[in-house]
Amino acid sequence: MTATLGDVLLETRHLKRYFRLDKHRQVHAVDDVCLSIQANEILGLVGESGSGKSTFGKTVLGLHDKTAGEVLYRGEVLPARYRSADFQRFARSMQMIFQDPYSSLNPRMTAGEIIAEGLRLHSDAKPRAVREEVARWLRQVGLSPDHASRYPHEFSGGQRQRIGIARAMIVEPEFVVCDEPISALDVSVQAQVINLLSELKREYGLTLLFIAHDLSMVRYVSDRMAVMYLGALAEIGPADDVFFRPMHPYTQMLVASNPEPDPITERQRSAEPIHGEITSPVNIGPGCRFAGRCPKVMDHCRHTTPELLPVRDLTSDATRQVACHLYG
Amino acid sequence: MPVKEQHDYALTVDNLEVEFDTYGGTVHAVRDVSFGLRRGKTLAIVGESGCGKSVTVQALMGLIPMPPGRITGGSARLRSAGSGPAGSGPAGSGATELIGLRERELNRIRGNRIGMIFQDPMTSLNPTMRIGDQIVETLRVHRGMSIREGFKEAERLLDRVRISEARERARQYPFEFSGGMLQRVMIAVALACSPEVLIADEPTTALDVTIQAQILDLMQALQREEGMSIILITHDLGVVARMADDVAVMYAGQIVESGSVEAIFHRGGHPYTLGLRRATPSNDPENRQQLEPIEGSPPDLFHPPVGCGYFARCPHAMQICEGSMPDPFDLHQPSAAAEGIRHSARCWLQHAQAPRTAGLNQNDAGREEP
Numbered sequence: 001m002t003a004t005l006g007d008v009l010l011e012t013r014h015l016k017r018y019f020r021l022d023k024h025r026q027v028h029a030v031d032d033v034c035l036s037i038q039a040n041e042i043l044g045l046v047g048e049s050g051s052g053k054s055t056f057g058k059t060v061l062g063l064h065d066k067t068a069g070e071v072l073y074r075g076e077v078l079p080a081r082y083r084s085a086d087f088q089r090f091a092r093s094m095q096m097i098f099q100d101p102y103s104s105l106n107p108r109m110t111a112g113e114i115i116a117e118g119l120r121l122h123s124d125a126k127p128r129a130v131r132e133e134v135a136r137w138l139r140q141v142g143l144s145p146d147h148a149s150r151y152p153h154e155f156s157g158g159q160r161q162r163i164g165i166a167r168a169m170i171v172e173p174e175f176v177v178c179d180e181p182i183s184a185l186d187v188s189v190q191a192q193v194i195n196l197l198s199e200l201k202r203e204y205g206l207t208l209l210f211i212a213h214d215l216s217m218v219r220y221v222s223d224r225m226a227v228m229y230l231g232a233l234a235e236i237g238p239a240d241d242v243f244f245r246p247m248h249p250y251t252q253m254l255v256a257s258n259p260e261p262d263p264i265t266e267r268q269r270s271a272e273p274i275h276g277e278i279t280s281p282v283n284i285g286p287g288c289r290f291a292g293r294c295p296k297v298m299d300h301c302r303h304t305t306p307e308l309l310p311v312r313d314l315t316s317d318a319t320r321q322v323a324c325h326l327y328g
Numbered sequence: 329m330p331v332k333e334q335h336d337y338a339l340t341v342d343n344l345e346v347e348f349d350t351y352g353g354t355v356h357a358v359r360d361v362s363f364g365l366r367r368g369k370t371l372a373i374v375g376e377s378g379c380g381k382s383v384t385v386q387a388l389m390g391l392i393p394m395p396p397g398r399i400t401g402g403s404a405r406l407r408s409a410g411s412g413p414a415g416s417g418p419a420g421s422g423a424t425e426l427i428g429l430r431e432r433e434l435n436r437i438r439g440n441r442i443g444m445i446f447q448d449p450m451t452s453l454n455p456t457m458r459i460g461d462q463i464v465e466t467l468r469v470h471r472g473m474s475i476r477e478g479f480k481e482a483e484r485l486l487d488r489v490r491i492s493e494a495r496e497r498a499r500q501y502p503f504e505f506s507g508g509m510l511q512r513v514m515i516a517v518a519l520a521c522s523p524e525v526l527i528a529d530e531p532t533t534a535l536d537v538t539i540q541a542q543i544l545d546l547m548q549a550l551q552r553e554e555g556m557s558i559i560l561i562t563h564d565l566g567v568v569a570r571m572a573d574d575v576a577v578m579y580a581g582q583i584v585e586s587g588s589v590e591a592i593f594h595r596g597g598h599p600y601t602l603g604l605r606r607a608t609p610s611n612d613p614e615n616r617q618q619l620e621p622i623e624g625s626p627p628d629l630f631h632p633p634v635g636c637g638y639f640a641r642c643p644h645a646m647q648i649c650e651g652s653m654p655d656p657f658d659l660h661q662p663s664a665a666a667e668g669i670r671h672s673a674r675c676w677l678q679h680a681q682a683p684r685t686a687g688l689n690q691n692d693a694g695r696e697e698p
Contacts, residue, residue: 190607192622194619195619219609219611258566259564
């Protein structure tokens with residue numbers, strides 16, 4: 001694990017992204033998120049739908065404007081609102097892999113054109129060199145150079161996701177946001193894509209923000225894991241520590257509801273019922289966001305927002321941060 | 329498939345075949361599928377997209393659009409409780425054949441004796457009707473209730489699926505409900521006539537894990553209360569481990585292995601079953617095993633392979649696998665067969681002369697000649 005060493009590649013400071021609904025209401029999709037990602041690590045970001053994890057990923061890349069706060073890349077503050085020159089500038093270092101391999105590829109372009117586009121726009125490579133690179137990347141992601149002339153509809157879901165990966169990787173970025181890259185895929189194919197990503201990480205020294213809702217998979221691929229709830233971070237720490245010794249009551253609930261692929265452990269599981277649903281992220285007031293569902297809620301939690309603070313984990317020396325008054 | 333002797337089955341399916349005519353030719357979606365659903369138990373049908381698991385249950389419910397679909401063979405019998413063991417008599421007393429029923433007869437069975445819930449509750453409900461009215465509609469059609477009685481019953485049903493403030497909720501529209509709440513409504517509708525069999529087609533795939541856990545808990549509680557038999561279709565091995573008593577693994581339109589949940593997870597006898605397990609991350613802190621993907625993709629069911637459907641992806645494929653698909657080999661241990669469903673796999677590696685394969689359960693004592 002490289003998590004404890006390494007330089008900070010990317011850092012968010014009090015990053016906020018709100019969406020205004022009308023005069024009085026706004027969605028607090030990302031609310032005051034501070035985290036840092038070290039070079040050559042995979043940071044897994046988990047949370048339920050509506051927790052703001054995708055919005056966070058897109059805001060980091062400048063696909064959404066920032067409402068407040070800043071994102072630092074190699075110490076440089078990125079613009080709050082990207083203009084096209086900014087995209088030009090950062091596209092070579094930061095890329096994104098999308099969830100849905102069906103809607104994220106232009107059906108009128110061939111696989112070769114889709115993969116080549118980044119290189120055509122962001123480098124001065126000659127057409128011939130571009131073609132060679134496309135062929136190399138098709139091979140690298142487990143397809144064949146002959147596939148370049150085919151259209152997206154001729155590929156299966158897993159193959160399309162490989163095209164999406166090749167498209168992001170061809171500019172050889174340092175940092176890639178993977179937004180639920182496997183949730184649309186079948187189990188056997190998920191493992192193919194996950195192994196491909198880990199391989200690319202090793203080979204190219206990539207840094208990944210891996211957004212997903214599948215806890216077991218995130219624990220498997222990530223060095224560190226961050227848990228998001230209603231736009232804020234609940235907990236962050238080494239993936240195994242967070243998964244096996246969750247501290248925040250929300251992480252505990254997530255882990256408890258994550259079904260394990262083993263009938264014996266499943267049947268021995270304590271049957272503590274899980275209550276409530278994620279609430280609306282509109283106009284969030286003070287207090288812990290999880291207070292309404294928390295089995296350990298205290299009076300205090302309803303009035304004061306807990307800060308994300310380092311907590312000592314007695315069984316591990318790694319740092320863990322938890323936003324919960326239980327550890328305050 | 330000789331799976332059903334001593335048990336009390338709620339539903340048995342034998343040699344089911346379903347095809348679809350398309351522009352590209354005929355798709356053989358379900359090929360020679362047989363299974364039994366034990367009364368009061370949960371059978372999980374596991375497989376990847378396109379393996380035919382949804383088509384199988386749609387065929388049972390008479391939901392295959394014909395044309396282009398066609399059920400070319402097989403039978404499915406719904407057996408009422410107390411009709412005796414399945415083996416008694418060719419059709420069994422009190423058994424209803426579902427395949428080939430006319431629409432009117434099907435309507436008496438669908439909803440009344442077999443309930444169904446689908447993956448996406450938002451598209452299964454009418455967005456312009458209040459929740460209560462949609463439940464009342466079911467109750468009027470199937471139970472002949474008046475509107476007033478129906479509304480009372482609808483509130484009771486919503487209450488049973490743990491929806492709080494049922495009275496107010498019954499007067500709301502689907503958009504006012506979350507995905508998990510809508511799935512509860514679908515379960516309430518399915519429960520309206522106390523069906524003997526509940527078919528749940530990927531009921532939690534669209535839901536978050538915490539909500540999934542709630543819905544699965546609810547299904548288990550209702551099964552205990554009502555004694556329903558459940559067919560659960562899913563691709564998620566975690567959900568299978570949590571819910572199933574029995575499991576059927578489908579691949580390329582065929583059931584390649586079936587048995588009790590313990591047998592499938594711990595003594596898997598088909599390389600595909602094993603492949604699925606190894607492609608899923610285990611949550612064992614001591615054991616961070618490398619994920620082993622199954623390379624390649626499923627075969628084209630326009631021209632299904634003559635032999636084993638898994639041949640092209642199977643790491644242990646032999647010459648014989650390409651040319652013919654074996655009948656199921658028995659894998660059950662004598663003690664296990666008495667209490668649970670039989671364990672069998674359709675794989676030539678289970679043949680007495682097949683080479684030993686690491687990680688695969690191979691039956692030594694019970695090896696039979698084909």
